[in-house]
Amino acid sequence: MSTSRSPGPDEQYCSSCGEVIKQAAEICPECGVRLRDPPGRAASDKKLIAALLALVFGVFGIHKFYLGQRAQGGLYLLFFWTLIPALLALIDAARYLLMDDETFEERYLSG
Numbered sequence: 001m002s003t004s005r006s007p008g009p010d011e012q013y014c015s016s017c018g019e020v021i022k023q024a025a026e027i028c029p030e031c032g033v034r035l036r037d038p039p040g041r042a043a044s045d046k047k048l049i050a051a052l053l054a055l056v057f058g059v060f061g062i063h064k065f066y067l068g069q070r071a072q073g074g075l076y077l078l079f080f081w082t083l084i085p086a087l088l089a090l091i092d093a094a095r096y097l098l099m100d101d102e103t104f105e106e107r108y109l110s111g
Contacts, residue, residue: 043105050108051096058089063096067108 007013007020014021017031027034046067053063061076076085096104 043101043109046109047096047099047101047104051093054089054093054096058092059083059086061085061089063089063092069108 005020010023011020012023013019014028014031014033015035016028016033019028019030021028021030021035025035050063050067053066057063059076059080061073061080064070064073064076076088079085099107
C-alpha cells in the first residue's frame, strides 16, 4: 500500500492509506478518502451555528462566546436581565444569516 519514498516539498502522506500525495489534493487518488472539506464549508457551518445560538441562547451571549468575542459575550451575560441582549441577539442572528460566507469568515473566524 504505502510507498517507501519520502514526500517532496509540495507533498504529504494520506492520513488514511499512507500513500504520498500532493498537499493540494482534496481526495486521495489511491484510496478515495476525502482529506479536507471543500472551501467555505466551515464558514457556512459556523455561521449557521452562530445564528442558531443567537436565536436560542442569545440573551446570554452564547453566540458571542462561540465566535471568540468574550468581552461582548460577558456584556450580554451581565445585562441579560434587561432583555436588551435578546433584541441585539435577534439582530445578530439576522446579520449572520444575511452575511456572505467570505465576509463572515473574514470578520469572525480569521484571527
